Amino acid sequence: MKDIFISIRGRLLLNVEALNMTESVGNYVKHRKVPVLVPEENGFVTYFVPAISGESIAHGFQVVLAEVAKSKGLPVCNLCENGIFLKSTNKGVFSEAFKKDPPVNDMELEREILSNCVVEDIGGFLYAEKEMNVKRTSNFFTGYMIPVREALDSVVVEPQLHSRYALGTQFVKREEQQLGQMIYYVELSSAVYTFSFDFDNRFVGKVTFNYENAGKEVVKDGKERVEATLDAIKKFLYEFSFGAKKTRFMPIVSWESLAIAVSNDTWTVPSPFTRKYMENAERKLKKVSYETKLFMFPKDGGFEEVISDAVDEAKRRL
Numbered sequence: 286m287k288d289i290f291i292s293i294r295g296r297l298l299l300n301v302e303a304l305n306m307t308e309s310v311g312n313y314v315k316h317r318k319v320p321v322l323v324p325e326e327n328g329f330v331t332y333f334v335p336a337i338s339g340e341s342i343a344h345g346f347q348v349v350l351a352e353v354a355k356s357k358g359l360p361v362c363n364l365c366e367n368g369i370f371l372k373s374t375n376k377g378v379f380s381e382a383f384k385k386d387p388p389v390n391d392m393e394l395e396r397e398i399l400s401n402c403v404v405e406d407i408g409g410f411l412y413a414e415k416e417m418n419v420k421r422t423s424n425f426f427t428g429y430m431i432p433v434r435e436a437l438d439s440v441v442v443e444p445q446l447h448s449r450y451a452l453g454t455q456f457v458k459r460e461e462q463q464l465g466q467m468i469y470y471v472e473l474s475s476a477v478y479t480f481s482f483d484f485d486n487r488f489v490g491k492v493t494f495n496y497e498n499a500g501k502e503v504v505k506d507g508k509e510r511v512e513a514t515l516d517a518i519k520k521f522l523y524e525f526s527f528g529a530k531k532t533r534f535m536p537i538v539s540w541e542s543l544a545i546a547v548s549n550d551t552w553t554v555p556s557p558f559t560r561k562y563m564e565n566a567e568r569k570l571k572k573v574s575y576e577t578k579l580f581m582f583p584k585d586g587g588f589e590e591v592i593s594d595a596v597d598e599a600k601r602r603l
């Protein structure tokens with residue numbers, strides 16, 4: 286299997302979303318917010334804006350990856366296949382996930398985990414026990430989605446009132462309303478958000494932790510695992526498979542643009558925070574290329590078509 290690197294950057298308009306909530310204060314549920322610093326004429330200015338965390342995106346991706354890997358007959362542990370990404374945290378979690386006791390040697394432990402769970406091979410894990418710690422870094426990379434540069438001034442976060450009162454039933458009486466279901470507020474946001482996701486296949490199916498053995502391949506189905514990951518990326522983007530609260534706060538989504546670079550070495554698409562990121566990507570490609578090929582929506586075709594072409598190109602290079 287050859288090395289490939291796939292880098293995805295995009296911009297998407299999300300209206301009335303509650304995809305990543307943090308704490309609730311009483312009956313008020315808050316949207317995640319982050320500080321964003323931008324240069325201004327006389328220095329810098331900081332905006333506090335709604336955001337969707339990389340952890341939230343990674344969770345959504347790994348749910349899809351577990352499904353796709355299972356459907357192709359690849360191994361996924363008992364916990365990851367149910368969307369529980371405890372990732373071999375300790376002895377107890379390992380035993381529940383793999384129905385056996387963990388090995389006492391660090392290389393054996395990593396080999397055992399990655400050969401029996403594609404999600405932990407691709408997405409990493411952290412085993413922390415008194416006598417031994419083993420860390421595997423994720424082979425995919427993602428981060429916070431934040432409003433794009435031009436949208437910073439126009440972003441809104443607005444609490445919406447909801448109620449599930451059942452007045453007229455024996456469960457709620459006017460004089461003791463607190464006994465019934467309370468009214469509640471959910472902060473909603475609308476903005477054009479950035480999206481970033483990279484995947485590097487270099488260490489898939491290989492142990493990495495023990496330096497003497499780092500890079501040693503320990504599975505026979507490495508190529509199938511990478512193909513499954515690419516199929517998962519496709520499905521994940523097509524179906525917008527991340528974020529919470531989608532049962533009653535499903536956002537109105539439309540992708541404005543998307544750039545996917547397929548390369549034979551690390552080559553990342555420039556940040557979509559700036560409007561000119563597509564041009565920046567093309568300019569970068571003229572200066573540096575590892576047989577890099579860019580696939581851009583809407584320039585090169587429809588959304589699904591561009592993603593599918595990029596994934597096919599990546600598979601062809603393996």
Ligand SMILES: [Zn+2]
Nearest residue numbers: 362365402405
């Ligand atoms: Zn697992």
